[in-house]
Amino acid sequence: MKNKINVAIIGLGQIGNFLYNEISLKKKDIELKTGKIIDIIAVSAKNKNKKRKYKIDKKIFYSNPLKIIKEKKIDILFEVIGQSDGISKKIVEQSLKNKIHVITPNKALISKHGDYLSNLAEKNKVNLEFEAAVAGGIPIIRTIKEGLATNKISKVYGILNGTCNYILTQMEKTKDSFSNVLKEAQRLGYAEPINPKLDLNGYDALAKVKILSALAFNRKISKFNTLMEGIEKIEAKDFEIVDKLKLRIKLLGITEIINNQLFERVHPCLVDKNSYIGNVNDVMNAVILDGYPVGESILQGEGAGPGPTSSALMSDLLSILRGNIKYPFGIPFKNRRKIINYNKDFYENSLYLRLEVKDKPGVLSSITKILAKNKISVRRLIQIPDNKKKTASIVIITHKCKELNSRRCIKLFKSNKNINKEPVLIRLFN
């Protein structure tokens, strides 16, 4: 690698703009650590004249990022737009084909096209680095690929979405409603202002889970439609109830190998208040790995925002500058086999069920009958009457039962006229 390295940044939103400033500030430090002198010679974004926190050099601005590749000799390109397809995919594809190293925090792109793009990178002998795609500032990808390189990893799980974790933490603290807390999160910049859905419904966390699985188990990225549930249905009432049970609600992303099959999932979980994972709060992320021979490893840090994301992007940059040409997923593309997916119907869990019912004779008996019919046995039952409204909340903690049975049960509850609202189901984490 030559000594002068030309860099392009595509996308100048909060993250791209922060990165632009970081690279400018850290030029000397980078030279000291790697012996390379880097220079940002091109940037691109939608709007040239938008007001930005850190001033950009407009002389190197391009409206069309693809033009940069044609006109300039770029060595390393940052894709910081964030689409799963469209221009994000195009620019990454074109760069790799032109033997340009690519660094991106784009989990939507990597979880969808990571196999194709990593193969492309390997063929062209350049890097495709995406440390920032999972858990922001936590160097989890480098840790799996390098720090724990020869461990046999059996399970990876954690809190992978800062928006959800912030909302759940605040709902517990304030006892306020989901929609109010969401509004506050949007005001503070912790949730997308226009469409926060992909964070809230578990999609974002699942994209990260898919990337983690591929890395931890040396497999192709799974395309399987697995268990994905978000936090939108959880109400203030649930926090009051689980608090008394010494439990806490967390949205977890989990991936593990069960009988040589891959089981990935994202859903709200009830965790012990005194557990480690139960005390990772607000926008913090955490990843826990079970490996042999290392044992349990935990990494915790800020999961999002320009600072932590830049930290990860810069670590990718230094890795490339130090000449670490590596397989994007740790092993060669051709050696990453496909994996059979575990049938989620067989997944066993204790459940927390909350049903809002009409407070009249026979209701409880009809509910327990449905449970019994579906082989779900009750470990604990709490009935909280609302005498004014003549309704009651029935909270049931079940023994372990199969996902298939719980799904059948929920379906029956939904069509039961004595149950007023859609039931709330939260799985106990074990």
Added chain:
Amino acid sequence: MKNKINVAIIGLGQIGNFLYNEISLKKKDIELKTGKIIDIIAVSAKNKNKKRKYKIDKKIFYSNPLKIIKEKKIDILFEVIGQSDGISKKIVEQSLKNKIHVITPNKALISKHGDYLSNLAEKNKVNLEFEAAVAGGIPIIRTIKEGLATNKISKVYGILNGTCNYILTQMEKTKDSFSNVLKEAQRLGYAEPINPKLDLNGYDALAKVKILSALAFNRKISKFNTLMEGIEKIEAKDFEIVDKLKLRIKLLGITEIINNQLFERVHPCLVDKNSYIGNVNDVMNAVILDGYPVGESILQGEGAGPGPTSSALMSDLLSILRGNIKYPFGIPFKNRRKIINYNKDFYENSLYLRLEVKDKPGVLSSITKILAKNKISVRRLIQIPDNKKKTASIVIITHKCKELNSRRCIKLFKSNKNINKEPVLIRLFN
């Protein structure tokens, strides 16, 4: 680097023996990830015929490890003996001079001779890797050098000694004495059977702190005689008392930059029971970093034992096999400046003091007089009389006071005839 790599392992104790087996088992995995075929072609230890868990090939056994370097073409050497000087230093020195990459978990060696040896490695363009020297399976060194490469780190602290953490956790749980719990720890293999002193007095943790400082702040390793206290004086009684204060005792290693000066220290700390660090128990280690722009990062994992240590040694091996020739401390030797050390006398802390006194009039007044004279003001005072023995325990929680003053105070307490035993001092962590 050629494709066939010759490896030597010097030292075949628990760790060296486990490593020997791991490398043999993971040859295929290593080839897949790095394209290199590795072969252990020489081993050395004190005793050829000792019974070992994993059988070694006696045909490649050498009694004198220095002979290996002369007679064989070694590419990578593992030093797993563990002395700070002697044969450990000699073999590492000789290897680096012969352009052999060295991997070692030896914190005593690195904290004492790391500067000299890293310079030697750089001159000979080989690696000196020591991921396993700090916090066992936690990839903290790689994380500082790579994962958080361009962050400005201001503070690193954590639980760095598994033996002490195990003993403190068990003393709290069982209310048993230090010496009984130590015996049990030795029986379980968590404490050195013959001389556990270097773990218990804080020396081991301080060696790790010194390595972390050099890495995090890009400085030479400090030779300064700083604050180092162990856990030997803590008694079952202290656990009973701090429990009521909702505190917990942890041995912390801390390094930070205060006014451009380096302050390293190891001593028992009182931490909040609900804090993260207060819940890292038994043999677990944890490291917490404050960096900009990444924010707070936490890494937790098993800190010792053959499995976690091997995991770290193997990550060093893969790093070398992937061709990452790097500065052992992240930046070139010549750029790592010396740093002025902070004068520990000015260090301010709230203190927990426990004095065992004669239960007679005037004693308390003489104690508070000593405190007042040394400008230490009392936040809380608890007196626990033992009517049978006509003694009492006086526990004092002070407001923040300077280290200098607390030292003077302790000296006066020691010479006070009404105080029966050496006072116990534990600093509150803030």
